[in-house]
Amino acid sequence: MIEDLWLIGIGTGSPAHVTLEGMQALRDAAVILLPLKGEDKDALAALRYGILEAAETTAEIRTFEYPQRDPALPYAERVSAWHDEIARRWAAALGLEKPSGPVALLVWGDPSLYDSTIRIAARLDPHPRLRVVPGITAIQALTAAHAIPLNTVGGTVRITTGRQLRNTGFPQDEETLVVMLDGECSFRGLDPEGLQIWWGAYLGSEAQVLRSGPLAEVAEDIAATRAEARARHGWIMDTYLLRRRGHRRAASAP
Structure with missing residues (x-):
């Protein structure tokens, strides 16, 4: 008891x-x-x-x-x-x-x-x-490692999972998406146009590894890096942030 x-x-x-x-x-x-x-x-x-x-x-x-x-x-x-x-x-x-x-x-x-x-x-x-x-949190460790803010000025943030990303894609009304618990690199199933990614594994440790850039350019490198790191260490814990480049919320009419 x-x-x-x-x-x-x-x-x-x-x-x-x-x-x-x-x-x-x-x-x-x-x-x-x-x-x-x-x-x-x-x-x-x-x-x-x-x-x-x-x-x-x-x-x-x-x-x-x-x-x-x-x-x-x-x-x-x-x-x-x-x-x-x-x-x-x-x-x-x-x-x-x-x-x-x-x-x-x-x-x-x-x-x-x-x-x-x-x-x-x-x-x-x-x-x-x-x-x-x-x-x-892994989110704090990720944004600190990349020296980026979690949100943009006045922007929204959604925290979700790889399962949800595979099922629903990147929500059209969201600007920043933090994805956790994604062992399948679900970002590869997205239309990469206009998306930026910041990815990290073993955050805060000596084994920390980071990748970032336009999703279209770095998606396969991240997937390969993740697979190699997991094989080398026998385990992996990673997370990533996706953001629409140049996205701005529509201003309300005066």
Whole structure:
């Protein structure tokens, strides 16, 4: 049983992306749950252990194997069943004995943005007291790495996923699109005319790689770079920003 559950945003894997509040929370936690994720588990676990070492925490570390989604199920049902199983594995890793203090989870990026850890925590019974410590998002790391603003003056921004981009394309009424969770380089399915892209992987780390330019000119280079980097490291986490060049919102009539 978990009485206090702390979800701590850890940015994109660099200890420098963890806030001072996050570092203190890691030091104050009694138990830290650490996921092991399939073929990538050694590299990703090493990043998390590096953050814990930087925090100088004395918390007990308990690991659990991350489950796989069932591809035979419809998408919504697949995700729901996956979340149920993750919550079950959290509980199993802790056992029946109540922890002596707060239990912490290291959440990639920020727990509030395209992450389901908060939703998974709601499946625990009884519900724990939840504390969320914000972290650096992949979006912040991307725009900082490219030294660009997220929005244009008076412009709109939409944050979406690769799945949505493939299904709906680039919305005509939007100026800036941030795409996350895209393992299929869905930007290659867009009409590249007038689109600029800023892409980055392993943001904030020594392995960081960046590409930018007109989509028509750099799309295939980004796809090839992504494939090569994933093969070399065994895993990849990346995101990108698309913007219409020269787009201006229509001014209202006086």
